[in-house]
Amino acid sequence: MTPGIGRTLRQIRHARGKSLTVVAGLAGISPSYLSRLESGDRALDRRSLIVALANALDVAPTEITSGALATPGELDEERSLGAVRLALLAVSMGEPCGEWMPAEALTARVSDVLAAQRDCRYAVVGEALPALIRDLHTALAAGGDQRTLLRLLVLTHVQGTQAWLMDVGAPLDLAWQAATLARHAAERLADDPVAEAASAFGTGFGLLGAGALDLAAQTLAAPRVGTATGEQLQLSGMLALASSLVAAARGDQRERAAALDHATELAERSGDGDAWWFGFGPANVGVWRMSVALEAGEHAEAARIAQSVDPDALPSPTRKAAYWREYGRALARLPKRHEDAVLMLRRAERIAPARIHRHPFMRSVLAELLAKAKRDAVGRELRGMAFRAGLTV
Template sequence: MNDFPPSEIGRRLREIRAWRGLSLEVAAGLAGISFGYLGRLERGEQALTNRRTLESLAQALRVAPSEFTGRPWETPDGPGTEAYAGVVAVEEALDVCQLGDDPGTRVREWSQVRAALAQLEQCRGAGDYQAIGGQAPELLMELHAMYVRKPDQRQQILIGMIGCYFAMMVMAKRLGVRGLPLLAAKAAQTCAEELDSPQWRGAAMWMRGNVTGSLSRPQQYSRAVALADELTAGTDDPQVLQAYGMLHLSASLAAAVQSDRSTAETHLDEAAAAADRMEKDVGEFARMWFGRVNVGIWRSSIGLELGDGPKAVEAVHGLHIAAIPDAARLAGFYSEAGRVLLAEPQTRDNGLGLLLKAETLAPQRVRSDLFVREAVADQLRTARRDAGGRNLRGLAWRLGVAPEAGSSPN
């Protein structure tokens, strides 16, 4: 299989381990995995399949997890090349914008700003990182100017800022940009504190854990649990209840990545109990989509993280997943389930179908996903070149892991 490119993550692992001056045995021991497994990862003979291993390796080698996740814009004509152009504008906006300072930009009527915010939310929901980079920076600066000039509208302005920051967080995370997601997360939390709203404090904390939790799962867990406890008394308010439930889902994921199944299931059950108190299956507050449907999706994803394999996908059976009006969220689940099913011979075709469905829903979201790229490349490395037919080879080509750089999928 010499015509296949080396594993993206394997190359980075080998480079960083050599830079740290660590042997395979020492690095593997620090990460809590076997040196044979680490060797196979580095040689591209086995795909990396879960957050737990990725983050353990990052901790062992004393780097951020994003060092391994690849930078899509570095691949010629890769999935993130055009989207990355907006990162510089995002970085500038995050530097310029500080609550209470007027950046001097022009401002429009609130009706126009509200329409622009709705359009930005659509871009985030579609996983369109190129559009986010083109719209969010200027909109954020306009909102900061309005905050100073129109104090009577500050509540809605602050909520708009949180939406901008979250869009930037997601964009920067998916493109593998270090530092910016955390800056945006902290700015969003500042806005939530200024709102003095428990539900928005909860939403901002969930956003932070969702985007930056890989930096420290223990911190993600403790912060989510502490704030959920604070919100308990106010859960008669539907919006507070939704924020409370999402914080328990965040805590569950943090526990799962730390291999604590019991704790993960405890928080899943608490989230499910909160969802059962809702009238709707899908809530709308802060576009977190908390409710019975999303709890089922999280239960499946956490089972996949814990190594339950295809069995974990059964958690969504009977749920109307399409009720969540967020293409990127659905694509995230379909891609996660798809890559796990793809690895098993008996579910391989179903897995490929889910990955293709995810790509149709949110192309940039899926094509910048390291775990999807690893799963597809692994299929090509371990099978005949034409295995899986045109669909698998076409997906590999669009992900930038085609057997021959620049080759046609046909």
Template sequence: MTTGSVGERIGAYRRRRGLSQAALAGLVGRSESWLSQVERGVRSVDRLSVLLDLAKVLRVEVEALTGQPWQYAPGGSPIVGDLAEVRRFFARYDSLLGVESGVEILPTDVGLRVEAAHRAYQAAQYERVVEQLPALLSSAEPLRWFGSGAVRREALVSYVNAYAMAAKLLTKMGAADLALLSADRAASAAVDAYSVEARGMAAYQVVCALLRADRAEDAERLAVQMAEAVQRESRPERPTVVSVAGALWLIAAVIAGRRTDRGEAWRRLDQADTLAAMLGQDGNYAWTAFGPTNVAIHRVSVAAELGDPAEAIRAADAVDPDRLPAGLNSRRAQVHLDLAWAHVQRKRDADALLHLMEAERTAPEMVRYNVMARELVREMLARQKKSKTSALHRLAVRAGVLD
């Protein structure tokens, strides 16, 4: 793999393809001067969709440009970790071999373990969850065939929760194959559980995994169709259903923003707003973190996807992260990451640094493994006079941008 910053990687792969800067810039809808600045490290690639377009034109994986696993779901970030144990778990297929764990399964105990994993994930403690994932899934696997009637349906919902947890983490880590496999297992069990909430939860994770696998059209179709289906079942007295429908509209809005369809992105955000008003509070039903504040955060994120820093800053005025339920560190940090991006685009590096530092204070692992956060730091370093004692330099070291 080519070494260096994202800009240097783009330049190397461009030359390998025999393209001029003018030709490559034209193919992704940008100017030659913009691409020149990116390759020289003067500025970053300012939209996720443009990075994806560059990878397609250069005929490489996005990881070849970023140098790290890449994640397309909202609020997500890549993380480097050892997945060997997780891969071994998914390759075992004990059920096909008739291998039983020999341990008595207590669904309530499994449910508590799954809840703890979800909380750790939402607190951006990704490395901790990676370590626990094989044991967690091993304990949840027998739930697929546990009990009968209402007991079985409850066990299946717990199984869906476990594999949804796995899918979101694996998507975060950039393991598209395992994420799709985990999300598919959740989807199969959700159908058997006869639960609209479980079906919606599983669908959301399938959407995120499809995005990670660069299948945006399939992801968008599923997100919109499932959002419409779950919304038809939404009632004020069913807050979990309302929250799942809202989460699906939010991911659908991000996808529309990524393909620069401003009108459709805002329409989907308005659908989510309607559901947030029905919910009437900031909640965390089905681990969605859905509510008015999360909708407001997504308005900032969608503006960033659209490449509109002014709109992102305006939208952030309506966000009060303190209204979110306790423990949602990744959601709190996301708005600061988006605002850091917006200020960097306007060359307000001091403001951007403050937001990056606040994001790091809130969720250190989220900043440490976030590709775009690292590129923002690189861009600011290129504009700053060299100093090994500045706050920006220290952040760059902590983020792994500098040794």
């Protein structure tokens, strides 16, 4: 089996007419390791390695990752992708064609959508987003409470539109459109450092997904949000966490450690909070530490960190799903822990199926585990997950 991301990698290499030895040498890995990535025996689940391979093949990183997203069938939440795409195109052209309503009513609708996103009710989010996007931009164009509406737009496009698109495995161009709309709204709020920070978080993640690591680092470092209020403190903490992940992808150990230490110190000061729906706090920092360790290829360290995090203390289903997903991802690369990895991933799948079925990293991890699966109860769980993710079983 040559599934998803590995198959795409091999196809690009063949199209470029480059040998395993040449591409592996340019990417800084061995030819045998590259062969195992292409066959699915090893998961391609680190942004830094994807960028290195893309550079070796003279393509954009998204050329490698995008091919892993197409799967047979549809999840319920995916049925709204076309309507969301049309809404984003409409507002980008200045023709939202929505329904006007007062800011108070829009605020309540945004809150409902973000609550559903936090609870991993992605079908509900997808159904509500197209009209909400159009109505928010219609109200802004009509000249209502500009400051409130612009803040709602930043919040909605980062924590609603962009987050939902990433969770359901939509093409990166759609998530980038959402991040761009959030950035434009934040730029009109020139005196609002919190909105600027939220927008920078979304833009930074969009750049990270595209492999623009240096630009992502610059974007996340630009806001001067401060820590004078609880809201500012929590947004500063989220920027520090995102910066640590980018630093890990860049191989910058010093910046990675400094950013994580800063986020930890801010979390100790803030306690668990939910400013701008980020859920920043000590427990959430632990999950981010796992993700950062995984990005650096430190699977044993990520598993060790997981043991120090209480998943019941995490503030939302989406964070719990992230914990079990990252724990499983770590265990998948440790000797004699593959069965435990499957069980962790199954817990994540029960909370948020799309975050297992549609994320290219997780599909790659499932493929690696599948190649080693036994014909037992755990193997059946794994094959069920792989089938639901659209992999050949």
